[in-house]
Amino acid sequence: MQARLIRGVLLAGLCLSPLASASAESAYDAGTRVFRLDGGDVTYAFKVDGQGLLQSVYWGARLANGDPVDSPAIKGLSGFDVAANVVPQEHAGWGGGLFAEAALKIAFPDGNRDLVLVYAAHRLERDGVTVQLRDISRPVNVTLRYTIDRDTGIVGRSATIVNGTAGDIRVDQAMSGTYVLPVGRDYQLNFLTGRWGAEWTRQQRPVSAGATVLESRRGSTGSENNPFFAISRAGATTEADGPVWFGALAWSGSHRITVDQDVAGRVRVTGGYNPFDFAYRLGAGEKLETPIFYAGHTGRGMGEASRLFHRFQRDTILPHAADKAPALRKILYNSWEATEFKVDEAGQVALAGKAAKIGVERFVMDDGWFGARNNDKAGLGDWTVNRQKFPNGLKPLISRVNALGMEFGLWVEPEMVNADSDLYRAHPDWVIAFDGRPRTEGRNQMVLNLAKPEVRDHLLKVLDELLTTNRIAFLKWDYNRNWSEPGWLGAAPADQQRIWVDYVRNLYGILAELRRRHPGVEIESCSGGGGRVDLGIMGLTDQVWASDNTDPVDRLLIQDGFTQAYAPGTMMAWVTDSPNWLNKRSTPLSFRFLSAMQGGLGIGTNLNHWVAEDFATASTYVAAYKRIRATVQRGDLYRLVRPTPGDVESTTLYVAADKSQAALFTLVQGTHRLDPRTPIRLQGLDPAARYRIERMDGAALPEGVPAVASGAYWMGRGLDVPLRGDFQGAGFILTRGS
Numbered sequence: 001m002q003a004r005l006i007r008g009v010l011l012a013g014l015c016l017s018p019l020a021s022a023s024a025e026s027a028y029d030a031g032t033r034v035f036r037l038d039g040g041d042v043t044y045a046f047k048v049d050g051q052g053l054l055q056s057v058y059w060g061a062r063l064a065n066g067d068p069v070d071s072p073a074i075k076g077l078s079g080f081d082v083a084a085n086v087v088p089q090e091h092a093g094w095g096g097g098l099f100a101e102a103a104l105k106i107a108f109p110d111g112n113r114d115l116v117l118v119y120a121a122h123r124l125e126r127d128g129v130t131v132q133l134r135d136i137s138r139p140v141n142v143t144l145r146y147t148i149d150r151d152t153g154i155v156g157r158s159a160t161i162v163n164g165t166a167g168d169i170r171v172d173q174a175m176s177g178t179y180v181l182p183v184g185r186d187y188q189l190n191f192l193t194g195r196w197g198a199e200w201t202r203q204q205r206p207v208s209a210g211a212t213v214l215e216s217r218r219g220s221t222g223s224e225n226n227p228f229f230a231i232s233r234a235g236a237t238t239e240a241d242g243p244v245w246f247g248a249l250a251w252s253g254s255h256r257i258t259v260d261q262d263v264a265g266r267v268r269v270t271g272g273y274n275p276f277d278f279a280y281r282l283g284a285g286e287k288l289e290t291p292i293f294y295a296g297h298t299g300r301g302m303g304e305a306s307r308l309f310h311r312f313q314r315d316t317i318l319p320h321a322a323d324k325a326p327a328l329r330k331i332l333y334n335s336w337e338a339t340e341f342k343v344d345e346a347g348q349v350a351l352a353g354k355a356a357k358i359g360v361e362r363f364v365m366d367d368g369w370f371g372a373r374n375n376d377k378a379g380l381g382d383w384t385v386n387r388q389k390f391p392n393g394l395k396p397l398i399s400r401v402n403a404l405g406m407e408f409g410l411w412v413e414p415e416m417v418n419a420d421s422d423l424y425r426a427h428p429d430w431v432i433a434f435d436g437r438p439r440t441e442g443r444n445q446m447v448l449n450l451a452k453p454e455v456r457d458h459l460l461k462v463l464d465e466l467l468t469t470n471r472i473a474f475l476k477w478d479y480n481r482n483w484s485e486p487g488w489l490g491a492a493p494a495d496q497q498r499i500w501v502d503y504v505r506n507l508y509g510i511l512a513e514l515r516r517r518h519p520g521v522e523i524e525s526c527s528g529g530g531g532r533v534d535l536g537i538m539g540l541t542d543q544v545w546a547s548d549n550t551d552p553v554d555r556l557l558i559q560d561g562f563t564q565a566y567a568p569g570t571m572m573a574w575v576t577d578s579p580n581w582l583n584k585r586s587t588p589l590s591f592r593f594l595s596a597m598q599g600g601l602g603i604g605t606n607l608n609h610w611v612a613e614d615f616a617t618a619s620t621y622v623a624a625y626k627r628i629r630a631t632v633q634r635g636d637l638y639r640l641v642r643p644t645p646g647d648v649e650s651t652t653l654y655v656a657a658d659k660s661q662a663a664l665f666t667l668v669q670g671t672h673r674l675d676p677r678t679p680i681r682l683q684g685l686d687p688a689a690r691y692r693i694e695r696m697d698g699a700a701l702p703e704g705v706p707a708v709a710s711g712a713y714w715m716g717r718g719l720d721v722p723l724r725g726d727f728q729g730a731g732f733i734l735t736r737g738s
């Protein structure tokens with residue numbers, strides 16, 4: 001009751017309540033000065049210490065109401081490590097003897113660079129708390145926003161820096177905050193690295209003194225280090241059990257997450273804007289907001305950490321999350337691998353007819369339809385239809401696609417320009433570059449400076465026109481290089497480095513405005529594959545492209561890495577030609593389907609080369625996919641056998657939230673001798689319910705597998721699926737109560 005009364009009231013320094021004031025999720029104890037957030041199975045607590053510093057207190061399994069949540073005053077270790085450095089600060093200013101990673105570093109015009117942030121005020125809110133910090137002597141204010149998700153316990157943290165001085169200040173480092181783990185000696189850092197064609201490689205290394213830095217300096221998310229971390233405990237954490245602390249930054253620009261063990265043995269995880277080449281001028285009264293850094297905890301293993309994060313993304317992050325039932329991904333056809341730039345009306349119409357026959361729902365035309373685009377050397381920037389290829393514009397093709405019962409989608413790469421384009425000829429100063437220096441090209445293209453208002457306005461206008469004049473239901477939004485020479489032509493030198501933030505904010509603005517004006521249009525984030533996948537872009541796009549590598553074996557590894565962090569329902573996966581264009585591996589069509597059906601299904605083969613048997617195989621799997629896709633895209637993923645490079649073997653299970661259906665995929669790259677396979681024991685089913693099992697391809701069940709058995713049977717006894725040979729696989733559907 002007390003909490004309700006004070007909720008929403010800004011409490012300046014003093015809490016007006018009696019000792020404890022609590023809502024379901026957030027509470028402040030004025031006696032101990034401890035803030036406590038509870039959600040899901042998680043408690044997160046921090047306090048105002050004797051010096052006014054905001055100190056981490058606890059982050060882990062949910063505690064009981066009334067449990068004592070506090071920590072003793074932390075003193076310095078020695079004259080070398082004074083208290084400010086040893087206190088695990090939630091949001092440390094660089095100053096006051098701090099050597100650990102700072103959340104905020106500021107340079108004042110008089111040369112002072114010392115910043116000590118202390119508590120000023122707070123406000124409890126329904127889903128969290130806002131805490132106001134300020135420097136001990138100068139009017140620099142930082143508002144920390146904490147949220148906790150009621151269902152998953154995932155905490156969100158961001159900071160807004162306000163320059164209350166009368167002049168400019170320069171922000172040299174602005175992080176969203178620091179997460180602190182309990183003291184421990186056996187932590188392992190799990191993270192995701194990659195490069196083009198080989199994204200989402202899962203890495204693991206011990207956490208010890210000496211920082212591990214996960215970062216992008218590329219101007220966008222990049223695939224080198226995804227802004228995701230998961231910290232497990234050696235010996236204690238497995239896929240199915242043990243503690244995991246995990247999180248990700250909602251930011252699609254240069255980012256940095258630093259994981260370090262400090263001199264007192266505490267592991268600190270600090271994430272936010274990458275401070276490399278960062279310098280953000282804040283004029284008097286101006287603000288800078290950091291991205292949100294989300295993080296969660298579970299005691300039930302790496303698998304549960306992923307499931308919690310997936311659920312959080314579906315329910316909170318994705319564009320239609322508030323609907324509680326985001327639209328299912330449409331089965332799409334895309335001709336890129338089949339035709340590359342050689343698109344024209346007749347060719348696309350022919351492919352569309354064939355795609356419709358197998359049950360495709362969305363036909364997407366890729367690169368090559370605009371400007372003087374016949375290869376990657378020209379045309380980017382000129383988003384008008386190429387009249388040689390489409391003499392009557394896009395309308396005849398779109399009408400044909402619609403008449404076949406499919407939606408029409410289109411590839412665009414709005415942020416880029418070729419030197420050989422009308423746009424570049426008209427506006428050479430619109431690209432990111434330094435004056436008088438060479439402009440490095442990647443894939444023969446340059447990056448437009450979206451931080452410039454005129455570039456932002458132009459792109460919004462062009463895309464809005466495209467969507468207004470054509471019946472386009474889907475955009476594949478590509479981004480095929482990273483930044484170089486990151487100059488902002490025409491901007492004052494002191495403002496040049498705002499580009500790292502302002503570009504991304506304007507990109508988000510364009511996407512948000514397009515969605516507002518065209519609410520029926522869905523968007524895919526693609527960056528030459530999985531180079532721009534993060535919680536920021538996912539808030540504004542409906543699906544993402546995980547990799548240009550469409551080989552079904554490599555994909556099992558890619559998908560295993562991707563789903564550590566991100567929801568399978570966002571991850572598009574295509575069935576493409578064999579031998580695969582990238583690694584030349586030949587695989588059966590059924591194997592390619594079973595691999596691609598584990599995300600949002602797409603087909604990217606050259607359908608002109610298919611024979612009747614291929615169409616029949618495809619129709620069978622497409623029909624099966626339509627039956628299970630709600631479970632694959634919205635259900636819980638259990639990685640029963642995780643693939644490792646070498647002879648890849650993968651078994652994944654997707655269970656509907658209400659446990660009414662499950663989809664099981666088991667695939668092997670190759671088998672040896674007569675080695676037996678271990679029984680596949682399912683998880684997450686209702687033990688008391690009865691489930692009927694069938695194969696996705698309609699074939700007979702393996703010998704000894706009963707048609708109907710209890711959830712307890714499938715989880716305890718399991719099923720034997722003997723696979724022999726190369727590139728073998730089987731998919732099963734379990735249906736409850738039948």
Ligand code: GLA
Pocket residue numbers: 336366367411478480526527528529545548
């Ligand atoms: C990128 C994408 C591909 C395709 C090409 C087109 O590489 O990842 O899927 O769209 O661009 O140029």
